Amino acid sequence: MKKNKELKEAKEKLIQISADEKMQRIAELRQKAIMDEKAIYDKGIDIGIKQGEKKKQKEIARKMLKENAELDFIMKVTDLSKEEIERIKKDE
Secondary structure: OHHHHHHHHHHHHHHHHHHOHHHHHHHHHHHHHHHHHHHHHHHHHHHHHHHHHHHHHHHHHHHHHHOOOOHHHHHHHHOOOHHHHHHHHHHO
């Protein structure tokens, strides 16, 4: 008996909330905020991955420079620009 009453009250409340345009707008904004937050998080992960890849490319270039590899070969293997490799060479 009590469960039926509670269920009925919950259903009525749901109908009220659904009919209330202001509450619908708040729910939409909340959903958008959640989606925006997820997009920012996902983008942050992508940026971190790209930074890690770039760091690894530079490490490989540094090792190749120590082995006196040709600049063109280093560029081909690492996908780094001539300027980036020159900076690595200068930093050593």
